Amino acid sequence: MANQTVKSIGDYIREQREQARISMRQLAQQAGVSNPYLSQIERGLRKPSADILQQIAKGLRISAEALYVQAGILEDRPADTGVRSALLADAELSERQKQVLIEIYESFRKENAAVAEAQAAEVAAQAAEAEAAAAEAAEATAMAVAAAAAAEAADDGRPSRTSWSAATAEAEQAEPSGNADGVPGQNVPPIG
Numbered sequence: 001m002a003n004q005t006v007k008s009i010g011d012y013i014r015e016q017r018e019q020a021r022i023s024m025r026q027l028a029q030q031a032g033v034s035n036p037y038l039s040q041i042e043r044g045l046r047k048p049s050a051d052i053l054q055q056i057a058k059g060l061r062i063s064a065e066a067l068y069v070q071a072g073i074l075e076d077r078p079a080d081t082g083v084r085s086a087l088l089a090d091a092e093l094s095e096r097q098k099q100v101l102i103e104i105y106e107s108f109r110k111e112n113a114a115v116a117e118a119q120a121a122e123v124a125a126q127a128a129e130a131e132a133a134a135a136e137a138a139e140a141t142a143m144a145v146a147a148a149a150a151a152e153a154a155d156d157g158r159p160s161r162t163s164w165s166a167a168t169a170e171a172e173q174a175e176p177s178g179n180a181d182g183v184p185g186q187n188v189p190p191i192g
Contacts, residue, residue, distance in 0.1 A: 008070060009067065010041050013042055017042075017060060020060055022059075024038055031055040050068065053071060
């Protein structure tokens with residue numbers, strides 16, 4: 001995993017350098033590191049120290065914190081919305097007032113996060129119910145197909161009573177029976 005972090009920070013530095021349209025030589029010069037050392041960092045062969053990352057961040061004109069997070073030195077945390085900083089910077093509020101306002105603000109954020117989490121859980125539950133219903137429908141269809149196949153296989157090619165009766169009635173209509181006096185088999189010539 002450490003190797004993955006090293007590769008990740010190198011890739012990140014390269015992306016930032018390319019976005020800033022700075023050559024590797026220029027960045028190495030601005031950061032005060034050697035060109036080969038910077039190349040090794042970008043290729044994931046070397047893990048830079050926090051001091052080197054800070055120098056590279058200055059050369060890229062980005063936050064050193066962003067590089068620290070990418071390197072795994074700092075934990076990624078939500079960005080400050082500015083509210084906390086503004087409250088702490090307000091000279092007209094007492095320390096106690098600042099603390100109370102920050103606590104209220106944080107409680108609102110936690111409440112909103114809990115609501116969002118509950119909504120996400122509800123959507124997930126609805127999706128799971130829909131998936132279960134679809135699976136039940138698919139199972140019922142499969143069972144019906146299997147039952148039809150079993151009935152057809154049990155038939156063994158013999159016509160069922162219904163189809164036997166229909167075939168007999170059809171044959172009787174197609175051939176005159178000649179049943180003159182109720183005696184089967186006597187053919188009476190047609191009148192005509």
